[in-house]
Amino acid sequence: MPESEIELRDVRKVYYKDRIDIPVLEGLNLSVPAGEFAVLMGPSGSGKSTLLHLIGGLDSPTSGSIRVADSNLEQMNERELTAWRSRNVGFIFQMYHLVPVLTAAQNVELPLLLFRMPSSERRKRVATALGVVGLGDRMDHRPNQLSGGQEQRVAIARAIVTDPRMILADEPTGDLDAKTSEEILNLLNTLNTEFGKTILMVTHDPRAASHGQRLLHLDKGVLERDERTPARAPAAVS
Amino acid sequence: MALPLYYNWRNLQRRKLSTTLTFIVVTVVVVVLCVLLSFTAGIRASLAATGTNLNLIVLKPGATAESTSVLVPDEIGRLVQTPGIALGSDGSPLMSRELCVQTTVPRRLSARDKEPAPANVAIRGVDPIAFDLHREVRIIDGRSFQSGTMEIVVGKAAHDRYEHTNIGDEIVLGRMENRIYKVVGVFDAGGATFESELWAPRTSISDSYLRRFDSSVVMRLQSVAATKAAVEFINGPTVQLEAKPEPQYYEDLSKKTQDIVVLSTILVSIMAMGAIFAVANTMFATVDGRRREIAMLRTIGFGKWAILVSFVVESLLICVSACSVGLVLSLLAGGVKQDFLSDTTWTVLAFEMKITPGILVAAFMLSVIVGVFGAITPALRASRMRIIDALRKA
Ligand SMILES: Nc1ncnc2c1ncn2[C@@H]1O[C@H](COP(=O)(O)OP(=O)(O)OP(=O)(O)O)[C@@H](O)[C@H]1O
Ligand SMILES: [Mg+2]
Numbered sequence: 001m002p003e004s005e006i007e008l009r010d011v012r013k014v015y016y017k018d019r020i021d022i023p024v025l026e027g028l029n030l031s032v033p034a035g036e037f038a039v040l041m042g043p044s045g046s047g048k049s050t051l052l053h054l055i056g057g058l059d060s061p062t063s064g065s066i067r068v069a070d071s072n073l074e075q076m077n078e079r080e081l082t083a084w085r086s087r088n089v090g091f092i093f094q095m096y097h098l099v100p101v102l103t104a105a106q107n108v109e110l111p112l113l114l115f116r117m118p119s120s121e122r123r124k125r126v127a128t129a130l131g132v133v134g135l136g137d138r139m140d141h142r143p144n145q146l147s148g149g150q151e152q153r154v155a156i157a158r159a160i161v162t163d164p165r166m167i168l169a170d171e172p173t174g175d176l177d178a179k180t181s182e183e184i185l186n187l188l189n190t191l192n193t194e195f196g197k198t199i200l201m202v203t204h205d206p207r208a209a210s211h212g213q214r215l216l217h218l219d220k221g222v223l224e225r226d227e228r229t230p231a232r233a234p235a236a237v238s
Numbered sequence: 239m240a241l242p243l244y245y246n247w248r249n250l251q252r253r254k255l256s257t258t259l260t261f262i263v264v265t266v267v268v269v270v271l272c273v274l275l276s277f278t279a280g281i282r283a284s285l286a287a288t289g290t291n292l293n294l295i296v297l298k299p300g301a302t303a304e305s306t307s308v309l310v311p312d313e314i315g316r317l318v319q320t321p322g323i324a325l326g327s328d329g330s331p332l333m334s335r336e337l338c339v340q341t342t343v344p345r346r347l348s349a350r351d352k353e354p355a356p357a358n359v360a361i362r363g364v365d366p367i368a369f370d371l372h373r374e375v376r377i378i379d380g381r382s383f384q385s386g387t388m389e390i391v392v393g394k395a396a397h398d399r400y401e402h403t404n405i406g407d408e409i410v411l412g413r414m415e416n417r418i419y420k421v422v423g424v425f426d427a428g429g430a431t432f433e434s435e436l437w438a439p440r441t442s443i444s445d446s447y448l449r450r451f452d453s454s455v456v457m458r459l460q461s462v463a464a465t466k467a468a469v470e471f472i473n474g475p476t477v478q479l480e481a482k483p484e485p486q487y488y489e490d491l492s493k494k495t496q497d498i499v500v501l502s503t504i505l506v507s508i509m510a511m512g513a514i515f516a517v518a519n520t521m522f523a524t525v526d527g528r529r530r531e532i533a534m535l536r537t538i539g540f541g542k543w544a545i546l547v548s549f550v551v552e553s554l555l556i557c558v559s560a561c562s563v564g565l566v567l568s569l570l571a572g573g574v575k576q577d578f579l580s581d582t583t584w585t586v587l588a589f590e591m592k593i594t595p596g597i598l599v600a601a602f603m604l605s606v607i608v609g610v611f612g613a614i615t616p617a618l619r620a621s622r623m624r625i626i627d628a629l630r631k632a
Contacts, residue, residue, distance in 0.1 A: 049630075050626075053625075053626050053629075056537070058537060058625050058626055058629075059625075059626050078542075079541065082536070082539055082540075082541050083539065085537065085538070085539050086538060086539025087539075091537050091538065093534070093629070095530070097530055097531065097533075097534035099245070099531055099534075100252070101245070101248035101249055101251070101252050102244075102245065102248065106244075106245075110535070110538060111538045111539060113241070113242060114538075114539045114540065158538070
């Protein structure tokens with residue numbers, strides 16, 4: 001058994017809003033081995049995004065422990081979490097969240113600005129990342145000159161440019177048509193199989209779910225079902 | 239690690255209108271500051287250059303300036319007895335009787351005006367001895383007037399500014415405006431207010447304006463130490479006039495000017511506050527419009543500090559570039575000669591717009607203060623935003 005890349009023990013998350021407690025996650029346990037492509041489904045409001053945010057170190061659990069990429073997130077302060085995110089996680093969102101005033105290359109370069117490296121090295125990495133997502137020829141295009149699918153590719157390039165161990169994707173195909181979705185999902189499969197990235201993807205689309213090796217069902221704050229999807233085998237971890 | 243400058247620069251271009259408006263506001267504040275400071279510096283320099291502590295100026299008690307003072311020959315006669323008065327080479331007391339009147343002279347045409355605007359100019363009737371007391375006054379072109387003639391010399395600043403003040407020109411003066419004086423020289427007074435005046439023989443002016451009295455007497459003392467006794471004698475029962483050392487007189491004269499300076503300072507402060515609010519308003523709108531972008535930047539690893547700095551830098555980009563434009567405008571206006579109406583004497587003091595290094599620094603500081611104070615609250619809001627909240631809401 002490969003060692004767990006994501007390990008959650010008894011995680012509770014309660015939002016407190018307008019003087020009422022909103023329990024979202026109630027004693028959740030989860031273990032995702034390195035190199036796995038896991039898919040998280042569940043009804044709206046079941047806490048999928050919340051779970052993803054906890055795993056990505058964007059928020060802290062009310063109780064329980066979260067160990068991701070060899071770090072105990074619940075013990076880290078905000079500064080440490082910020083630095084940890086930049087090194088270990090690539091995020092992909094439904095709405096891409098590209099900076100409209102920057103070119104594709106500049107958008108992809110953003111996470112690299114947090115690292116000390118010569119600009120030639122940065123340029124090389126940006127070109128590589130954009131090449132991986134198939135947009136090597138769109139370096140100087142602005143987001144509004146790109147299609148939705150291309151924008152999401154740029155966002156994926158931005159997520160992988162720092163070569164993180166793990167990719168967290170929240171409904172990455174939620175805004176795309178079937179054909180484009182398929183292309184994006186194949187790209188994620190490539191990242192998983194060829195580059196060995198651990199991926200956790202939230203989706204509502206059952207067809208998207210079939211791209212993963214494992215399907216998790218979240219409902220009312222607990223994992224209801226946890227099943228293997230037949231066709232695909234886990235990526236080999238080097 | 240900080241966000242790159244081009245990120246801020248592009249974002250400024252994204253909202254052209256509000257950037258431009260803020261830019262204009264800051265530019266205006268900078269220009270007003272420059273005008274105010276160079277004006278203050280000009281007045282100060284000109285008043286500081288006027289007068290020496292060795293000279294006492296004597297006026298009628300209660301007169302606020304030479305123009306409202308009347309000294310009759312009897313009173314002047316008693317001044318000769320003043321203790322400590324200096325004597326000239328011929329053994330007579332160094333005392334200059336001066337008669338101040340005023341006239342209107344058209345300004346020289348500048349590129350901007352179509353019609354020459356008239357200005358109130360002071361004319362000082364003096365005897366040749368005046369040049370022994372006002373040693374800063376030197377003829378720099380032509381010659382001095384001859385006693386008893388209708389000749390006139392003009393101060394350098396007046397010469398630069400008014401029509402009919404070239405050597406050989408004629409100026410019509412007199413109560414009935416029927417006496418023609420001929421310009422024979424131009425004088426320098428080391429920057430003193432005299433440079434804004436026209437000087438002519440006292441007897442001629444007295445004649446032309448039918449004045450049988452003088453406005454003031456300036457007397458030279460043997461030493462500064464003699465001041466106290468001399469002033470006490472003149473202010474005392476024997477003479478019953480009012481004496482002041484020249485520098486003090488000009489300083490008192492500038493009190494009104496000081497008021498204007500204080501008022502303008504308040505004005506600039508209010509304008510700067512307005513600019514701060516304009517910047518804050520723009521920056522708040524920016525922050526609100528970029529919530530998700532900020533959340534994304536925080537998500538990929540930019541810290542709170544990077545976000546805070548980025549918004550302050552963005553505001554500084556506007557303010558400092560507006561400052562540069564304001565300074566360039568002020569520099570272009572540099573050398574523009576502006577008259578300042580002294581409301582004590584109702585004559586004009588000429589001053590020149592001049593941007594000194596000190597003014598450059600002050601303008602730069604002001605724009606930085608406006609930029610930082612305007613941006614700090616919105617930037618704090620941006621940096622304190624909770625990532626997950628900003629990611630959720632559209
Ligand atoms: N910051 C917050 N403050 C208060 N309540 C929140 C916050 N974030 C999420 N919630 C609540 O937690 C619950 C789970 O939200 P979450 O966004 O995780 O659901 P989700 O499974 O991602 O739903 P969807 O499929 O619609 O994206 C919801 O009831 C939501 O209202
Ligand atoms: Mg969600």
